[in-house]
Amino acid sequence: MKAKVxxxxxxxxxxxxxxxxxxxxxSLGFSEAGEVRLGKFIEVQLSGTDRAAAAERVRQxxxxxxxxxxxxxxxxxxx
Amino acid sequence: MKAKVxxxxxxxxxxxxxxxxxxxxxSLGFSEAGEVRLGKFIEVQLSGTDRAAAAERVRQxxxxxxxxxxxxxxxxxxx
Numbered sequence: 001m002k003a004k005v006x007x008x009x010x011x012x013x014x015x016x017x018x019x020x021x022x023x024x025x026x027s028l029g030f031s032e033a034g035e036v037r038l039g040k041f042i043e044v045q046l047s048g049t050d051r052a053a054a055a056e057r058v059r060q061x062x063x064x065x066x067x068x069x070x071x072x073x074x075x076x077x078x079x
Numbered sequence: 080m081k082a083k084v085x086x087x088x089x090x091x092x093x094x095x096x097x098x099x100x101x102x103x104x105x106s107l108g109f110s111e112a113g114e115v116r117l118g119k120f121i122e123v124q125l126s127g128t129d130r131a132a133a134a135e136r137v138r139q140x141x142x143x144x145x146x147x148x149x150x151x152x153x154x155x156x157x158x
Contacts, residue, residue, distance in 0.1 A: 057111065065104060
């Protein structure tokens with residue numbers, strides 16, 4: 001199985017890296033680009049076959065390591 | 080409209096950050112975790128209403144700025 005984890009900054013948290021990308025897009029002529037937010041996309045290979053158990057373990061991974069839950073949201077899919 | 084862009088390292092490209100996360104997961108007791116790959120997840124707000132035109136522009140953004148196509152793959156969705 002494989003877990004796909006998406007970690008994004010919470011609304012209201014400043015994203016200077018996203019701002020930099022936004023300015024760079026404008027400089028390149030992409031005037032239609034509005035707000036840009038940067039997050040992380042994490043793929044984790046998992047052993048085992050129990051999807052429900054794997055989902056719970058991935059939730060624990062996010063809480064303990066993959067996301068900083070003070071400033072970040074996360075969601076995940078098990079494939 | 081909003082574009083969601085996923086940028087991932089190509090197969091065969093070393094991912095030391097992913098390796099570090101993998102070791103950290105093992106240290107925390109997540110022994111089921113196998114290979115970990117880290118990528119980027121980018122959300123771009125877009126003005127305009129033409130989805131096909133927007134998709135082509137986002138492809139150009141990826142090629143020119145958002146992804147390093149030598150070592151990274153990208154995919155995107157328009158919402």
